[in-house]
Amino acid sequence: MSFLEIRNLTVQFGGLKAVNDLSLDVKAGELRCLLGPNGAGKSTMLDLICGKTKATSGQILFQGQDITWLKEYKRARQGVGRKFQVPSVFKQLTVLENLEVAQSRKAGVLDALLVFRTPVRGRIKEVLERVGLIEMIDTHAGNLSHGQTQWLEIAMLLAQDSKLILMDEPTAGMTIQETLKTAEIFNTLKGEHTLIVVEHDMQFVREVAERVTVMNQGSVLADGSIAEIEADPRVKAVYLGH
Numbered sequence: 001m002s003f004l005e006i007r008n009l010t011v012q013f014g015g016l017k018a019v020n021d022l023s024l025d026v027k028a029g030e031l032r033c034l035l036g037p038n039g040a041g042k043s044t045m046l047d048l049i050c051g052k053t054k055a056t057s058g059q060i061l062f063q064g065q066d067i068t069w070l071k072e073y074k075r076a077r078q079g080v081g082r083k084f085q086v087p088s089v090f091k092q093l094t095v096l097e098n099l100e101v102a103q104s105r106k107a108g109v110l111d112a113l114l115v116f117r118t119p120v121r122g123r124i125k126e127v128l129e130r131v132g133l134i135e136m137i138d139t140h141a142g143n144l145s146h147g148q149t150q151w152l153e154i155a156m157l158l159a160q161d162s163k164l165i166l167m168d169e170p171t172a173g174m175t176i177q178e179t180l181k182t183a184e185i186f187n188t189l190k191g192e193h194t195l196i197v198v199e200h201d202m203q204f205v206r207e208v209a210e211r212v213t214v215m216n217q218g219s220v221l222a223d224g225s226i227a228e229i230e231a232d233p234r235v236k237a238v239y240l241g242h
């Protein structure tokens, strides 16, 4: 059984099939990179998996369960976590408080702040060490750099125990050093978490990717290792050649 199985998924916006009869299998612990030209349907795919957008037809099976028609918040409770391009951290709260809110998202925000004050709970400490923010624990999120804000958001998904993490261009706007550090973080997540990452930065993709899926016009154009993808003339023609 695949961890995530997408069968013949289609979504139609007016006359446009943004995702068109797409099938995809992702194994538990895999880090899958999703590539493709602008408008290929990559973000829409992530929207369909997390429930932000409803499919027109097809099926999404998550750990064997059909989640195609499940509401977005219910998918989140089952462990589907989405990181958008624009960070959604609470700038007025510290790094620790952001993680506490994320971890106890089923409770109200105020309850979360009152109940889990100190000491730093084990899971949060572990997550902060993993993303390299342990020394920023009491810093207000509004004072973090762009890269640190992105890492905090990844930490929030980890604190929520998201089993499937969907990320849209996590390295956009990062410096080269921040991008390399993000690749290091991702490489430690593989195996334990299952990730689908939409990225345009090919250096980053080479650092982290095991298997790569290339989309074009809503469908899968190619699927394979990074070496196979980079050598594929069809991929060169629609994407890498530009």
Ligand SMILES: Nc1ncnc2c1ncn2[C@@H]1O[C@H](COP(=O)(O)OP(=O)(O)OP(=O)(O)O)[C@@H](O)[C@H]1O
Residues within 6 Å of the ligand: 013, 016, 018, 036, 037, 038, 039, 040, 041, 042, 043, 044, 045
């Ligand atoms: N809610 C919507 N309503 C109508 N059209 C949409 C909607 N969302 C996406 N589209 C269209 O669907 C197509 C796929 O868009 P999508 O954002 O998924 O592509 P993408 O591969 O993520 O591109 P990029 O790399 O530029 O982010 C585009 O033509 C886009 O304009």
